[in-house]
Amino acid sequence: MSVFSLARLVTAGDRGARIRLAGMAAGVAVGVALLLLLWGAYDALASRAERSTWTTLSAGVSPQQVSDPAAAAPSDDTVLASSTPDYFMGRTITRIDVAASPGSTVAVPGVGRAPLAGTYYASPALAALIDAHPADELGARYGTRAGVIGHAGLASPDSLVVVTGTAAGDLNPSRGGSGADESQFGVWSVAGFGGAAYPNVAYRTVAIIGAIAILLPVLILVGVVTRLGAAERAERFATLRLIGATPRRVADIAAAETGVTSLAGAFAGALSAWLLSPIAARIEVGDGRFFRTDLTVAPFTVIAVVAGVVAVSTAVAWWRTAHAGIGPLGVSREQSERRPAAFAVVPLIAGTTLMLGVTLTSVLGSPLYGVEMLLVLGFLLISLGLVTSGPVLTYWVAHLAARGVRGTAGVIAMNRIRQHPRATFRAVSGLVAAVFMVSVFAAAVTTVTAQSAQADGSDRLAKSTVLAYLATRPTEADAAITQASRVAHTPGVTVAAIGHHHPEEGVVFAASDAARLGLPVPAGADHVQVASDYFEGGPPVVSATAAPDTAPAILLIATDGTASSTERARTAVLRSGVRLALPPATRTELAASALQTTANRYAGLTGLGMLVATIISAVSLAVSTTAAILDRKRVLGLLRLTGMPVSTLRRVILAETALPLATVFALCIGLGFLAAWCVVAGLTEGRRTVSWPDRSYFLALAASLLLAAAAVAGTFRTAHKNTEISVTRYE
Amino acid sequence: MYSVAVDNTTALLGLLGTGASHGYDLKNSYDRWFGMKKPLAFGQVYSTLTRLSRNGWAEMVGEEAGSGPDRKRYGITSAGRGRVQEWMFTPEVPSETLQSNLFAKTIIALLLGDPAGRVLDLQRAQHTAQMRELTREKKGAALETVLTCDYALFHIEADLRWIDLTVSRLSQLRAAVAG
Amino acid sequence: MSEAKVMGSPSLSAAGGSVPLLRARGLRLSFGFTEALRGIHVDVHAGEVMAITGPSGSGKSTLLHVLAGVLVPDHGTVEYKQVRLTALDEAGRSRLRLGEFGFVFQYGQLLPDLSAVDNVTIPLLLAGTKRREALRRAEVWLERLGVAEHSGKLPAQLSGGQAQRVAVARALATEPAVLFADEPTGSLDSLAAENVMLALTEAARATGTTVVLITHDPRTAAYADRELIVRDGQITFGGPTG
Numbered sequence A: 001m002s003v004f005s006l007a008r009l010v011t012a013g014d015r016g017a018r019i020r021l022a023g024m025a026a027g028v029a030v031g032v033a034l035l036l037l038l039w040g041a042y043d044a045l046a047s048r049a050e051r052s053t054w055t056t057l058s059a060g061v062s063p064q065q066v067s068d069p070a071a072a073a074p075s076d077d078t079v080l081a082s083s084t085p086d087y088f089m090g091r092t093i094t095r096i097d098v099a100a101s102p103g104s105t106v107a108v109p110g111v112g113r114a115p116l117a118g119t120y121y122a123s124p125a126l127a128a129l130i131d132a133h134p135a136d137e138l139g140a141r142y143g144t145r146a147g148v149i150g151h152a153g154l155a156s157p158d159s160l161v162v163v164t165g166t167a168a169g170d171l172n173p174s175r176g177g178s179g180a181d182e183s184q185f186g187v188w189s190v191a192g193f194g195g196a197a198y199p200n201v202a203y204r205t206v207a208i209i210g211a212i213a214i215l216l217p218v219l220i221l222v223g224v225v226t227r228l229g230a231a232e233r234a235e236r237f238a239t240l241r242l243i244g245a246t247p248r249r250v251a252d253i254a255a256a257e258t259g260v261t262s263l264a265g266a267f268a269g270a271l272s273a274w275l276l277s278p279i280a281a282r283i284e285v286g287d288g289r290f291f292r293t294d295l296t297v298a299p300f301t302v303i304a305v306v307a308g309v310v311a312v313s314t315a316v317a318w319w320r321t322a323h324a325g326i327g328p329l330g331v332s333r334e335q336s337e338r339r340p341a342a343f344a345v346v347p348l349i350a351g352t353t354l355m356l357g358v359t360l361t362s363v364l365g366s367p368l369y370g371v372e373m374l375l376v377l378g379f380l381l382i383s384l385g386l387v388t389s390g391p392v393l394t395y396w397v398a399h400l401a402a403r404g405v406r407g408t409a410g411v412i413a414m415n416r417i418r419q420h421p422r423a424t425f426r427a428v429s430g431l432v433a434a435v436f437m438v439s440v441f442a443a444a445v446t447t448v449t450a451q452s453a454q455a456d457g458s459d460r461l462a463k464s465t466v467l468a469y470l471a472t473r474p475t476e477a478d479a480a481i482t483q484a485s486r487v488a489h490t491p492g493v494t495v496a497a498i499g500h501h502h503p504e505e506g507v508v509f510a511a512s513d514a515a516r517l518g519l520p521v522p523a524g525a526d527h528v529q530v531a532s533d534y535f536e537g538g539p540p541v542v543s544a545t546a547a548p549d550t551a552p553a554i555l556l557i558a559t560d561g562t563a564s565s566t567e568r569a570r571t572a573v574l575r576s577g578v579r580l581a582l583p584p585a586t587r588t589e590l591a592a593s594a595l596q597t598t599a600n601r602y603a604g605l606t607g608l609g610m611l612v613a614t615i616i617s618a619v620s621l622a623v624s625t626t627a628a629i630l631d632r633k634r635v636l637g638l639l640r641l642t643g644m645p646v647s648t649l650r651r652v653i654l655a656e657t658a659l660p661l662a663t664v665f666a667l668c669i670g671l672g673f674l675a676a677w678c679v680v681a682g683l684t685e686g687r688r689t690v691s692w693p694d695r696s697y698f699l700a701l702a703a704s705l706l707l708a709a710a711a712v713a714g715t716f717r718t719a720h721k722n723t724e725i726s727v728t729r730y731e
Numbered sequence B: 001m002y003s004v005a006v007d008n009t010t011a012l013l014g015l016l017g018t019g020a021s022h023g024y025d026l027k028n029s030y031d032r033w034f035g036m037k038k039p040l041a042f043g044q045v046y047s048t049l050t051r052l053s054r055n056g057w058a059e060m061v062g063e064e065a066g067s068g069p070d071r072k073r074y075g076i077t078s079a080g081r082g083r084v085q086e087w088m089f090t091p092e093v094p095s096e097t098l099q100s101n102l103f104a105k106t107i108i109a110l111l112l113g114d115p116a117g118r119v120l121d122l123q124r125a126q127h128t129a130q131m132r133e134l135t136r137e138k139k140g141a142a143l144e145t146v147l148t149c150d151y152a153l154f155h156i157e158a159d160l161r162w163i164d165l166t167v168s169r170l171s172q173l174r175a176a177v178a179g
Numbered sequence C: 001m002s003e004a005k006v007m008g009s010p011s012l013s014a015a016g017g018s019v020p021l022l023r024a025r026g027l028r029l030s031f032g033f034t035e036a037l038r039g040i041h042v043d044v045h046a047g048e049v050m051a052i053t054g055p056s057g058s059g060k061s062t063l064l065h066v067l068a069g070v071l072v073p074d075h076g077t078v079e080y081k082q083v084r085l086t087a088l089d090e091a092g093r094s095r096l097r098l099g100e101f102g103f104v105f106q107y108g109q110l111l112p113d114l115s116a117v118d119n120v121t122i123p124l125l126l127a128g129t130k131r132r133e134a135l136r137r138a139e140v141w142l143e144r145l146g147v148a149e150h151s152g153k154l155p156a157q158l159s160g161g162q163a164q165r166v167a168v169a170r171a172l173a174t175e176p177a178v179l180f181a182d183e184p185t186g187s188l189d190s191l192a193a194e195n196v197m198l199a200l201t202e203a204a205r206a207t208g209t210t211v212v213l214i215t216h217d218p219r220t221a222a223y224a225d226r227e228l229i230v231r232d233g234q235i236t237f238g239g240p241t242g
């Protein structure tokens, strides 16, 4: 008789076995579906990063910074371009100004030939925004619309991008952004536009670590479900052994059973991933939603994932059964687990040491060769180490606790853990991994959001005031004043005042302008000096000073405070022809853009990763807790029959979950922060660091604990029902 | 050898309880149920019937033309019925003759439509009472006594098993008797 | 030849004047179309050891569970010390089982992860005894049942007979008023069965515990003071003999 028909024979007809197999298939399906979707998302992040980073001009083909664009006319195979951020109602627009020769052969991604001067191409989302608002708020900034930017030039359907055509002479070489990456601003001559999947190796490292973080809980889920009902299966296998099956044959049967089941589950998972991708594409990550095609995983990858999951689970089932030592006497003579060995904590210690060592050498200024790979290795070791050392730590703690416990539930639970440290820890391992990953991400993200705009106050610069830092040349000083007065006539604008550089610090305003701006002017002063800090939201430090003989430094436009007025003011500044050093923006926009880095993209995914990891781990927890009760169904049923209250049963379940979790909970958080610091500080040689995560982290922790509690509470019912007198066979 | 031990007097009286009968028919009926190993001799039938009549348990209910004892029909008296009932519902002391007598009682009870299960239960109670007695005796006794008691216990247990099995087969047996 | 008394109404004849500890009247219980109990009357007197025998599927276990307040009959009443079990709710019956009754089953009632002595402490802990005191008393009971030397072993390391004696120790540790045993020797050989039964009856008599015992084995039933025979959900025979 073939292995398959034997496997069918031992499972068919047995309702419990069928439920077990269905549960296994469902678990594998969930795992595979999530795996494929997340794989797709990672892939999509890379390809969309590649699509969106063409706007970083320094990454183009033979880029050259140009200081006098009027003198460097574009040839047919080069264009002049500048890339600047623009703002509208709190959203950032990427603006590319391109000057091309009439016969230009340089293609702009998603556009094709560069637009003619005075016309523009907008991304669909931006085009919709332009159409929805009056021209003097947004549309007038760019000219006449020539078309819409195609898919190939956009990261996401939500991206706000505009490509405007301009004359070479109108490009402003002193124009900059305020981000950390100064090199992308100014005017560049490029022979072509190009993007990069990862701006640098550090992001690639972060992306790999993120992938591991999401893969781990998925693997744990698959591991948990393929063990479903192990005790019940062992009993059936014992019967087979009794009637003469060799251990190898029994292992073959287990492998066949698991193989077929996980194959079915994996297929179902691949199908659901495909069906779910339009829904998943609606989730906003980083730059916005995904194009659906981004999330579609290549057929080869799907086949590889399905085959991999099936092969691994089958091999593991075979190995486990072959080494479980199922004798003909079966579970009645079941040996308890081997005591976990102390060396299982080695990977954890090795990983921590490695990460710390690598980071410290890097921070101290002599980074080792291949820091990134060493950090990934250390991270892998810590992740693995948490899972392997969990049973040992749990065993030690249970050993200590077993002496101290008083109640029935405590005695039952502690002894269960002592006899089965691996099984009990496995139940919470998903959650442990999730808490670790959540901590890593939450801490790593603090590097992105560490600073935020300063507080508001009645004496502070209003958040609706537009600041336009000027790059006015001495010859243009008078023109700037005329241009400013034109801006002042824009509806909604209350004041438009030009400030001049002070020889030492800050900006000099005429006293009348300062008074109109609401600044405290010392009596009798003609001109006042305002400290720079004021423009970033600091307190006004005003002192009388002499009339300036310097160039204009800033154009301050106060508005009536409505969003439309701010946007109108901004549009007016952009159209006025005043030579700008930075895009006109409010102080909050400037502060935010200073923080914006590519890391944000990955930070967005971390939220998703946390969610997925937590949900998966709650599912694994529920599954393994239920299995742990079903394995002891008869004994617990008999105890309930003798009068043990259901509340004791609940306390047993709780204690069996809480102890292993509590054992490693603090460790997970600590190691998570450490790992995050190592990655951030190690990759930047200490230039960046992590700080306390914000409230959402604690919310996420609380949510994961709550989810765990819900998962455990969900098993109460099963436990209650399965130990009921009517289902217990008591003869 | 067991058939010898059957209390054939009362068994014949019991058979007579199913209806008045000629000696010849009575012998055939007896042989069918209890005489597999050793059929009853004609002479024995007549001497038994005479003894039963003398005790007032049976009586002659008619004589047909012709000669010989076979012309006589015998019937049971009410005293006779009482005797059969008493016999049936008195359990035997566990012994080697038990099976055949108990079997006879069961069959007669079935033939007479009396509760045969009760016959067996009474016997069972007798057995278990003795087992309890032996079990009590074993407690704290010398090893020889324990072993002797064990021997007796296993023998009584064998009877009990037969009784239990017969109880389980009672409906089957009832059908056979009716058929 | 005819020393044995012929019994009348089986369950009532046992009354002997005193008020029974457990008194059941007119018990009926069906599982779907299966009538497991069909009008049963039982009296169990304080301190006696009563055996219930009968063919397989006759309703013995069902009767035991009804008497112990595990199952609720469709009709009829069970009174324990003049309290109607049948009128209590599940929580009340649970409390009663925990406080007053002990249970022994055929096999597999010991928690596999707990040592023998820890298993015996479970009902004591449930009753609110301190852990240290529970351990002390558990050791005493293991000693009394002759398995003290195995107190540290896990159930998987015990023989069937040893495990049964640990189970008996666990059932008796709380000194219950009634011990219910369903085939306690069902999976044991003659000698092991004898040891378990001796230990059980000795211990029960020493503490004045009443025992209700189901068995297929006549030699096990012989340890009882009287026997009840159940057939087809009815009692066909019962009462004290000898």
Ligand SMILES: Nc1ncnc2c1ncn2[C@@H]1O[C@H](COP(=O)(O)OP(=O)(O)OP(=O)(O)O)[C@@H](O)[C@H]1O
Residues within 6 Å of the ligand: A726, A731, C031, C032, C034, C035, C036, C054, C055, C056, C057, C058, C059, C060, C061, C062, C063
């Ligand atoms: N939970 C149940 N659901 C349905 N039928 C049941 C249930 N429990 C018992 N029965 C039926 O009730 C009848 C009596 O069962 P019970 O378990 O009391 O028998 P028993 O005398 O203990 O038999 P055994 O000696 O084999 O243990 C049987 O016919 C059985 O099939």
Ligand SMILES: [Mg+2]
Residues within 6 Å of the ligand: A731, C060, C061, C062, C182
């Ligand atoms: Mg039963």
